[in-house]
Amino acid sequence: MYTQAERQKEFVDAPSSDVRLIRYVDALREAFEQEMERDPKVFLFGLDVDDHKGIQGSTLGLQEKFGKDRVFGTPLSEDAMTGVAIGAAMAGLRPIHVHIRMDFMLLCMNQLVNMAAKSHYMYNGQVSVPLVVRAMIGRSWGQGGQHSQALHALFMHIPGLKIVAPSNANDAKGCMIAAIRDNNPVIFIEHRLLYAVDGYVPYQSYEVPLGKARILQEGDDVTIVAVSHMVMEALRARKHLETAGIYAEIIDPISLWPLDINTIVESVRKTGHLLIVDNAWLTCGASSEILTQVYEACSQTGESLPKMARMGFAFTTCPTTKPLENAYYPNSRTIAAKVYQMIKGHDQHWDLPVDIKTEIDAFKGPF
Amino acid sequence: MYTQELVTRLYKRMSLIRRFELRLAEIYHTDAIKSPVHLSVGQEAIAAGVCDPLEKSDFISNTYRCHATYIAKGGDLNAMMAELYGKEAGCAGGKAGSMHLVDMQHGILGASAVVATTIPVAAGYALAMKMEAKMTGYQRVVVSMFGDGGTEEGCFYETINFATLHKLPLILVCENNRLAIHTPIEKRWATERLCERVATYGIQTHKIDDGDVFKVRDTIARALNHIRQQGEGPIFLECATYRWLEHVGPRDDHQDSYRDTKEYRWWQENDQIIRLGNMLDEEIRRRLDNEITEDIRAAEEFAENSAYPADKELYTHVYAS
Numbered sequence: 001m002y003t004q005a006e007r008q009k010e011f012v013d014a015p016s017s018d019v020r021l022i023r024y025v026d027a028l029r030e031a032f033e034q035e036m037e038r039d040p041k042v043f044l045f046g047l048d049v050d051d052h053k054g055i056q057g058s059t060l061g062l063q064e065k066f067g068k069d070r071v072f073g074t075p076l077s078e079d080a081m082t083g084v085a086i087g088a089a090m091a092g093l094r095p096i097h098v099h100i101r102m103d104f105m106l107l108c109m110n111q112l113v114n115m116a117a118k119s120h121y122m123y124n125g126q127v128s129v130p131l132v133v134r135a136m137i138g139r140s141w142g143q144g145g146q147h148s149q150a151l152h153a154l155f156m157h158i159p160g161l162k163i164v165a166p167s168n169a170n171d172a173k174g175c176m177i178a179a180i181r182d183n184n185p186v187i188f189i190e191h192r193l194l195y196a197v198d199g200y201v202p203y204q205s206y207e208v209p210l211g212k213a214r215i216l217q218e219g220d221d222v223t224i225v226a227v228s229h230m231v232m233e234a235l236r237a238r239k240h241l242e243t244a245g246i247y248a249e250i251i252d253p254i255s256l257w258p259l260d261i262n263t264i265v266e267s268v269r270k271t272g273h274l275l276i277v278d279n280a281w282l283t284c285g286a287s288s289e290i291l292t293q294v295y296e297a298c299s300q301t302g303e304s305l306p307k308m309a310r311m312g313f314a315f316t317t318c319p320t321t322k323p324l325e326n327a328y329y330p331n332s333r334t335i336a337a338k339v340y341q342m343i344k345g346h347d348q349h350w351d352l353p354v355d356i357k358t359e360i361d362a363f364k365g366p367f
Numbered sequence: 368m369y370t371q372e373l374v375t376r377l378y379k380r381m382s383l384i385r386r387f388e389l390r391l392a393e394i395y396h397t398d399a400i401k402s403p404v405h406l407s408v409g410q411e412a413i414a415a416g417v418c419d420p421l422e423k424s425d426f427i428s429n430t431y432r433c434h435a436t437y438i439a440k441g442g443d444l445n446a447m448m449a450e451l452y453g454k455e456a457g458c459a460g461g462k463a464g465s466m467h468l469v470d471m472q473h474g475i476l477g478a479s480a481v482v483a484t485t486i487p488v489a490a491g492y493a494l495a496m497k498m499e500a501k502m503t504g505y506q507r508v509v510v511s512m513f514g515d516g517g518t519e520e521g522c523f524y525e526t527i528n529f530a531t532l533h534k535l536p537l538i539l540v541c542e543n544n545r546l547a548i549h550t551p552i553e554k555r556w557a558t559e560r561l562c563e564r565v566a567t568y569g570i571q572t573h574k575i576d577d578g579d580v581f582k583v584r585d586t587i588a589r590a591l592n593h594i595r596q597q598g599e600g601p602i603f604l605e606c607a608t609y610r611w612l613e614h615v616g617p618r619d620d621h622q623d624s625y626r627d628t629k630e631y632r633w634w635q636e637n638d639q640i641i642r643l644g645n646m647l648d649e650e651i652r653r654r655l656d657n658e659i660t661e662d663i664r665a666a667e668e669f670a671e672n673s674a675y676p677a678d679k680e681l682y683t684h685v686y687a688s
């Protein structure tokens with residue numbers, strides 16, 4: 001099974017000489033640089049990719065190295081720019097289209113759903129659309145209703161699209177390289193609170209395969225499947241739970257579609273408990289899909305169902321003010337408390353210590 | 368002033384398109400074609416005029432009313448008819464149908480059923496062609512076809528801006544038949560000065576308001592030369608035309624309230640197929656007509672004798688390997 005050691009700084013083993021600690025955002029940048037060196041068909045474009053800030057640093061220096069034909073900014077025309085990316089991909093190029101907020105992808109739905117997803121099928125294999133769409137998601141403080149959404153569930157619904165949301169620097173680089181080499185449109189979701197998080201990343205080029213989940217921490221009592229930044233919260237929740245003698249297995253699906261349900265089902269067979277913590281709303285979401293597939297797998301074999309629960313964003317628009325925003329998102333304490341109840345019973349309450357410092361506490365705006 | 372060879376070529380293309388589509392209209396009631404068809408009868412001169420000067424390696428991008436351009440660009444006629452019949456030997460294995468015809472071998476990008484969707488996709492293809500030309504030294508060109516309704520979508524203007532900014536090898540052709548389904552242009556456009564609007568982006572625009580197939584052809588030929596030699600596009604062309612049949616389906620709907628029969632008569636009197644037929648020697652015209660009859664008959668026979676796709680085809684090509 002694919003259970004390469006996790007790369008989160010605080011959980012990692014002693015590094016070997018071919019890896020070093022770099023930030024998530026630098027790992028992405030390295031993926032672009034290595035792939036653009038390897039394949040002249042790869043190009044990267046989107047609003048502000050060539051400015052002095054370079055999409056949080058993820059595209060800095062690329063235009064200087066690869067020229068204005070292969071790295072260029074665009075007008076604010078998300079709809080047409082997505083069409084341009086699709087046409088270029090049909091012609092054999094490998095575009096990477098960048099959105100500084102996933103919310104802006106709502107302007108591209110026609111092109112993504114009607115053309116990118118369908119062209120290979122509808123034109124019976126005469127064309128393929130090897131396209132990567134980078135989408136930055138929240139949270140960070142005060143981004144509000146239209147600058148923080150994680151819309152992966154919308155795209156998971158559509159045959160023909162792949163959706164990935166890596167949670168650490170190692171997977172960010174490997175997944176990006178795999179996405180660029182993939183012959184399908186891949187929506188690549190990057191949580192901005194992860195950008196600054198260090199992880200051990202190999203110098204050389206490598207792929208983290210799309211459609212493979214990663215077991216980040218092993219445990220026998222409960223399986224926590226966490227998405228994107230919620231992986232960080234789940235790993236912290238695991239530490240809380242250890243103090244109560246509960247050992248959680250933490251699974252990062254990495255790829256939301258295709259979904260590696262087997263790794264999840266195997267884990268749940270061992271633990272008998274499943275908590276899904278999505279970095280999104282629950283209704284018709286990734287959590288609904290995972291729960292359903294676990295249910296289907298268990299029903300097929302006639303085995304008893306695990307205890308199942310899920311957490312995610314409050315079913316509201318994301319508010320801007322800090323107290324409400326804090327209540328909107330799950331965190332390590334609410335996750336640990338939920339697991340505690342799943343194991344010990346619903347009438348059991350647990351007063352958890354506050355985390356010392358998390359990514360959101362370290363975050364500085366305004367962007 | 369036009370060579371016999373050119374007149375022959377254009378006549379044959381236009382007449383093939385019309386007679387192919389009228390044959391579709393004739394057999395539509397048999398339900399052999401279980402899919403909506405948007406016929407181009409009356410609009411053939413634009414497709415034929417636009418495609419005639421294009422090389423096989425140039426590309427055309429279509430709307431859902433794509434039969435005419437598919438035929439004019441040299442798409443495989445048998446594969447087209449088989450596609451309409453939903454057969455495995457169709458140009459897309461029966462998965463596309465009338466609204467999504469495609470033939471990459473002959474430079475025909477897949478059509479979309481959603482108005483204006485293919486305009487930016489054509490620009491993306493042109494972007495790739497521009498990058499390619501830097502290595503090969505030869506500039507292939509992409510033509511994007513769309514209707515007057517397509518110019519009302521935001522991505523039309525977004526694309527012109529981007530294509531001009533990047534000087535893409537793209538020719539934008541608006542087939543203006545003044546109708547969006549049943550809604551006339553007067554109810555949709557604040558002004559009809561489309562070329563003026565587009566010209567503000569700083570590109571060449573041309574308007575042909577009488578459907579003259581030679582004018583269309585010559586304008587495209589000049590545009591191609593300009594783009595290939597100067598390496599600079601895009602160029603915009605608006606062509607007035609008239610849709611003889613209903614929006615979707617085989618029926619002549621001139622008895623319906625939204626139609627203007629006076630306009631129809633003008634376009635019938637100026638029909639380019641009759642005009643070019645009269646420019647040809649009677650014997651040559653008859654030979655061409657017979658060839659067309661045979662081509663259509665053969666395509667129909669091919670489609671009828673082709674197999675439907677097997678059930679397992681449902682799941683092929685969902686994802687590219």
